[in-house]
Amino acid sequence: MREGLYTRELxxxxxxxxxxxxxxxxxxxxAQALFVGMMSDSYxxxxxxxxxxxxxxxxxxxxxxxxEGACASSSVALRSAIFAIxxxxxxxxxVGGVExxxxxxxxxxxxxxxxxxxxxxxxxxxxxxxxxxxxxxxDHMHRYGTTEEQLAKVAVKNHEHGILNPKAHFQKLITIDDxxxxxxxxWPLKLYDCCPxxxxxxxxxxxxxxxxxxxxxxxxxxxxxxxxxxxxxLFDREVFSTMKVxxxxxxxxxxxxxxxxxxxxxxxLHDCFTIAEIMAYEDLGFCDKGKGGKLIDDGVTHLGGKLPxxxxxxLKAKGHPVGATGTAQACxxxxxxxxxxxxxxxxxxxxxxxxxxGGSASTGIVHVYERGD
Amino acid sequence: xxxxxxxxxxxxxxxxHFERDDTGAIMPTIENFYNFCAEKKLMxxxxxxxxxLIWPPRGICPKCFGHTxxxxxFSGKGKLLTYxxxxxxxxxxxxxxxxxxxxxxxxxxxxxxGMIKHVKLGDLKIGMGLQVNFEASIPKEWPRWxxxxxxxxx
Numbered sequence: 001m002r003e004g005l006y007t008r009e010l011x012x013x014x015x016x017x018x019x020x021x022x023x024x025x026x027x028x029x030x031a032q033a034l035f036v037g038m039m040s041d042s043y044x045x046x047x048x049x050x051x052x053x054x055x056x057x058x059x060x061x062x063x064x065x066x067x068e069g070a071c072a073s074s075s076v077a078l079r080s081a082i083f084a085i086x087x088x089x090x091x092x093x094x095v096g097g098v099e100x101x102x103x104x105x106x107x108x109x110x111x112x113x114x115x116x117x118x119x120x121x122x123x124x125x126x127x128x129x130x131x132x133x134x135x136x137x138x139d140h141m142h143r144y145g146t147t148e149e150q151l152a153k154v155a156v157k158n159h160e161h162g163i164l165n166p167k168a169h170f171q172k173l174i175t176i177d178d179x180x181x182x183x184x185x186x187w188p189l190k191l192y193d194c195c196p197x198x199x200x201x202x203x204x205x206x207x208x209x210x211x212x213x214x215x216x217x218x219x220x221x222x223x224x225x226x227x228x229x230x231x232x233x234l235f236d237r238e239v240f241s242t243m244k245v246x247x248x249x250x251x252x253x254x255x256x257x258x259x260x261x262x263x264x265x266x267x268x269l270h271d272c273f274t275i276a277e278i279m280a281y282e283d284l285g286f287c288d289k290g291k292g293g294k295l296i297d298d299g300v301t302h303l304g305g306k307l308p309x310x311x312x313x314x315l316k317a318k319g320h321p322v323g324a325t326g327t328a329q330a331c332x333x334x335x336x337x338x339x340x341x342x343x344x345x346x347x348x349x350x351x352x353x354x355x356x357x358g359g360s361a362s363t364g365i366v367h368v369y370e371r372g373d
Numbered sequence: 374x375x376x377x378x379x380x381x382x383x384x385x386x387x388x389x390h391f392e393r394d395d396t397g398a399i400m401p402t403i404e405n406f407y408n409f410c411a412e413k414k415l416m417x418x419x420x421x422x423x424x425x426l427i428w429p430p431r432g433i434c435p436k437c438f439g440h441t442x443x444x445x446x447f448s449g450k451g452k453l454l455t456y457x458x459x460x461x462x463x464x465x466x467x468x469x470x471x472x473x474x475x476x477x478x479x480x481x482x483x484x485x486x487g488m489i490k491h492v493k494l495g496d497l498k499i500g501m502g503l504q505v506n507f508e509a510s511i512p513k514e515w516p517r518w519x520x521x522x523x524x525x526x527x
Contacts, residue, residue, distance in 0.1 A: 106461075107463070107464050110461065111463050111464065114463060120407075120516075120518070121429060121486055122486055123463065124518060124520065125474060125486060125487045125522075126459060126463065126466040126469065126472060126488050127474045127486060128462055128463055130461070131457045131459050131474055134457030135455045135457045135474070135475065135476065136455075137457070138455050138456055138457055139454070139455040139499075142455070183460070184458070184461075184471070185460055185461045186457045186458065186459050186460065186461070187457060187458040187460065187471075188457075189457075234486070235476045235484050235485055235486040236484060240454070240455050240476070
């Protein structure tokens with residue numbers, strides 16, 4: 001969370017931190033390309049950002065690729081970078097994301113984010129982006145008896161984690177009552193069920209496995225990657241409270257990684273709205289369908305629980321600069337698996353997972369990571 | 374906020390002007406769907422390949438990849454599948470807030486999203502009967518599509 005900086009400046013800060021994690025990396029010599037995710041040119045009146053960011057980190061004339069997948073923009077960048085390395089074209093690339101949102105009014109941000117929904121049939125009829133997740137929440141509550149208190153517990157937990165992350169947007173604890181009495185946005189979702197608008201950037205250095213140890217003694221390996229799409233609009237789905245993309249993408253990633261949900265020690269989930277984290281528990285296989293509310297009740301996903309989720313504070317408390325979120329999740333898992341997560345460290349974490357959504361779960365991208373040392 | 378969808382131009386209203394193919398048939402487009410709304414007709418298309426009813430109308434059948442369709446008029450009757458109450462709306466809907474939006478399943482099968490009007494918000498219930506109706510006025514802003522909406526039926 002860094003207000004007052006433009007996207008290029010935010011991105012350069014994040015790039016420098018990524019380089020600092022690789023003491024033997026000389027970016028000008030070693031980095032071969034940049035992959036960067038950003039959702040909207042509207043916030044800052046700035047398009048063609050790939051060469052811009054590349055220039056501001058001093059890497060011209062290397063090729064730069066910009067990807068857009070709404071809130072999953074930088075996970076699309078990460079997958080693209082994985083393929084570029086797997087193809088043999090590159091050994092060392094920089095991958096990141098950025099968004100600057102806080103200078104735009106809440107109404108303005110609502111309208112820009114709504115562009116990730118269907119214009120002729122959702123936006124045109126007054127359906128806001130929180131409204132789409134509100135409809136998912138109503139369906140979930142109707143089918144499974146999930147309560148507003150259970151949704152609130154996700155926000156409370158993620159704020160508890162956020163105060164342990166010096167970079168989190170919100171550095172304060174909230175109570176279930178704070179959430180329940182916050183002003184309604186799209187019932188049953190209230191203000192504190194919704195992630196904030198944030199400014200931020202994130203960046204990682206991605207290399208082929210063969211060269212990783214040239215740059216760091218503590219690499220983290222991406223051992224599984226999965227990606228699925230669903231209809232852009234919510235209305236055309238059979239079940240509104242199952243995120244098919246998270247289910248399919250995680251199945252792909254687990255299979256490639258040779259692990260199952262029971263092997264995950266720490267996970268960063270896409271809690272754009274509290275209901276999204278509840279659905280993620282279920283659709284990633286952390287619990288049975290419909291039991292997500294019970295999982296938060298049982299404290300399983302709190303720090304100290306069996307499967308801590310969103311130790312960074314998640315989108316809810318860490319913040320959601322939308323283009324930055326995918327690789328920010330990867331950064332958190334990197335810190336966890338290299339024992340650098342400070343007060344929020346999950347002791348002995350070996351295997352981590354990230355789940356990043358775009359739009360109304362129209363894009364879903366899951367990665368599985370393991371310690372490489 | 375520097376840019377809104379469609380704020381760059383406001384083309385002439387094309388009410389009543391249906392885009393047609395070489396044979397004179399009305400093409401399965403979004404614009405034509407809303408042109409029918411101006412005539413208070415809720416229309417979808419039937420794929421001539423597999424017989425599926427498709428809404429919204431489009432050029433390729435998502436079930437069988439067929440590309441020939443005939444227009445069919447829906448009853449506009451159906452049931453509410455899910456809903457939410459919007460308290461913090463996009464700017465052009467501020468005067469209406471709080472208002473309900475939802476997804477209805479038409480008796481013919483297709484599902485559609487829309488605003489639910491003339492209902493007490495506390496009375497909303499999954500499974501309740503809904504009926505499509507049409508706004509009388511044409512919106513001033515681009516793309517000026519006449520809106521449909523849902524009302525409750527007993």
